[in-house]
Amino acid sequence: VIRDLVFVLLALLTVVPAFWVVFSRNIVHAGFALLFTLVGVAGMYGFLGADFLAVTQLMVYVGGVLVLVLFTVMMTHVPAAKRSRHGLDRLVPPAVFAAAVFGVLYKVITVVKWNVGEASTSPTTTEIGTQLMTNYIFPFEYVSIVLLAAMVGAAILIRERSHAGSDDAIAEEKQEARP
Amino acid sequence: VNVGLPHFLTVGAVLFALGLFAVMSRRNTVAILMGVEWRSRAMCNAGSTAR
Numbered sequence: 001v002i003r004d005l006v007f008v009l010l011a012l013l014t015v016v017p018a019f020w021v022v023f024s025r026n027i028v029h030a031g032f033a034l035l036f037t038l039v040g041v042a043g044m045y046g047f048l049g050a051d052f053l054a055v056t057q058l059m060v061y062v063g064g065v066l067v068l069v070l071f072t073v074m075m076t077h078v079p080a081a082k083r084s085r086h087g088l089d090r091l092v093p094p095a096v097f098a099a100a101v102f103g104v105l106y107k108v109i110t111v112v113k114w115n116v117g118e119a120s121t122s123p124t125t126t127e128i129g130t131q132l133m134t135n136y137i138f139p140f141e142y143v144s145i146v147l148l149a150a151m152v153g154a155a156i157l158i159r160e161r162s163h164a165g166s167d168d169a170i171a172e173e174k175q176e177a178r179p
Numbered sequence: 180v181n182v183g184l185p186h187f188l189t190v191g192a193v194l195f196a197l198g199l200f201a202v203m204s205r206r207n208t209v210a211i212l213m214g215v216e217w218r219s220r221a222m223c224n225a226g227s228t229a230r
Contacts, residue, residue: 007182011190018197027209034213037194044187065216073209094203102196109188116184 010047014040031070038062052125 017036024030038061046054132140201214 004182007186011186014190015193018194021210021213022197022201022204027207030210030213034216041194044190048187061216069209069213091204094200097203098196098200101199102192105192105195106189109185109192114184 006047010040010043012040013037014044027073028070031066031073034069035062035066038066049121049124051123052128 014037017033017040020033021030021037024033038057042054042057042062045051045057198214198216202211205211205214
């Protein structure tokens, strides 16, 4: 009974703020609602015995990504005239498509006979670390190379833009300096 | 009701569908990123459940 109650509370903590994020016009409110959703998901990971995932979720997503999103939202000013106003014609097709996708997923979830194993009760962090450094060393290193490539790409993109921006600024200054 | 695998997967499916809706209906880039975030969380949820 307690297990069911915990699941229902975690599911509500996850899903209700998720609806709030979708239907909230205020992006700051949406960001704060996302906080509760991510905490709920972390709780579910812990509930399922995935302790490493739960802690990573809290540290990386709640502590890192969400703070980044909120800072981005608060530091960028969107003029009131440019704020998007959702008409029904803009909301109905995505809603129908999302409902259809959910219907298919729900059908698959309920029809398929899942091979359910026992959840481990021991900590998983040591095992994950051992596996990453032994059996899964190639995927681990491959992902690190992909991340490095993404970082270098982002740096190059920013550099090119800032160079173009500074060139334009110099040209404008020269034009203004001409008598 | 005994909480089992389908219940966790259903929560993941709800999150996935909501993320999809957010990505398709929002114009704000940050909101779209939030939608993408949910979709990845939903998949992680499913993966964690099915392990």
